[in-house]
Amino acid sequence: MTRGTGQGATTEVATSDESWDAVHGNDAIQFSPIKKTPIPEQVPPEPREPGWLERFFEWLGDLLSPIGKLFGASWPVVQWIMIGLAVAMLLYLLYRLLEPVLEFRIKKDAEVEEEWVPEREEALALLDDADRLAQEGRYDEATHLLLKRSVGQISAARPEWVEPSSTARELAALPALPEAARNTFSVIAERVERSLFALRPLVLEDWEAARAAYAEFALQKLTGRHVQEQAA
Template sequence: MQHYHEGYRLRGRAAHANQADVTVGGPQIAGAAAARDAASDWEAVRAASDIQFAPLPPMQQPPVSEVPGWLRALSRLMEAIFEPIGRLLGMSWPVFQYVLIALAAAMALLLLWRIFGPAMAAWRNRRGQEDEAVWAPSRAEATALLEDADRLAAQGRFGEAAHLLLQRSVHQINQARPDWLIPASTAREISVLPMLPESGRRAFATIADRVERSLFALRDLDAQDWTAARAAYADFARLELRA
């Protein structure tokens, strides 16, 4: 009976061992398959041509250009000359050299201005004179106007001559530059138009002063008044007056 029970226990242990082997063997097989799949995927990724796995080449530092010998010698000479001055001013040489560079740049700019400044001023003056010539009345219109006004002045009608000069001048500007004037523009307003050249503003101021005097002061103009108005307009029109 004892032998029977001992054999039964041995058979039970063997069956239990076989059952454990079957239970553990399933996960091991699945893990091995997953490992093979991972290795296959990794090899596929490594074989892809659009992904770079090789390390980048090291960056090449640009070659540093060597300072010429003459420049080093000049720097040492400048330091020997100006370093004592910098120490007297309470500055070290690395700081004082930048002060010297700034002073040298300022002197260079001043020298360039002294050289090219007069030429630039002359160019601006020429441009200004050309602009004045553009906005002056035409020679034919100015000559015809002065001839008509001179006929009135020859009869002693100086006030009417100045008034004609003013009216026709306003008409000339209105024809050439209608955007400058409005119907209510006065001679005084025209005499300060910034678009007119200086000679034009001066001419309108002179003529307007004489016309206002003849209209509001109840005093006719004389030959001297007419001569002043005529000369101002001729200067504006750039005409040479005949005696």
């Protein structure tokens, strides 16, 4: 019995081996061998050249390193404090270098503001309209027209200067106005107030004074420009 059992086991093992070889040798049911794709070798990126700011901090760190040895363990904190002070000093020096340029631009802008005069066409048109009223003997209306149109010119050119409730006296004392404009408003406003509140009609002399004040202010640069244009 024992021998028979051993022969049966041997036969089963042989049959299993033959079946495995048959299956393994059948190409129809085998998978294709897996091809391994080679992984390209990764080239490490070239080291980036430090920028000027990094080089500055490196130089500053090397410069202050002897001091760091004196502070010992607290040096990292002290280092950043000193770097901050150095940067602040650098910005201050830069500001001092640019300060004359900044002051010049501010001063130039202020001078442009002070040189405001009415537009040439507006000034000439206003004088023409006022002259027609004066030729008819309507000196009060002509003088009042000068004042009213002048306020409108300023309000259109510099809205921040004129409030809706601004009076002629307030405009005459406005610091933002050029001195010539303030003098002009003083002369014209004085005569308009006399006409309105003193109930005294204006005469030819009043009109001529108001007109001369406006023309001297509004046309002084226009005249010089006109002469230059003719010379050209």
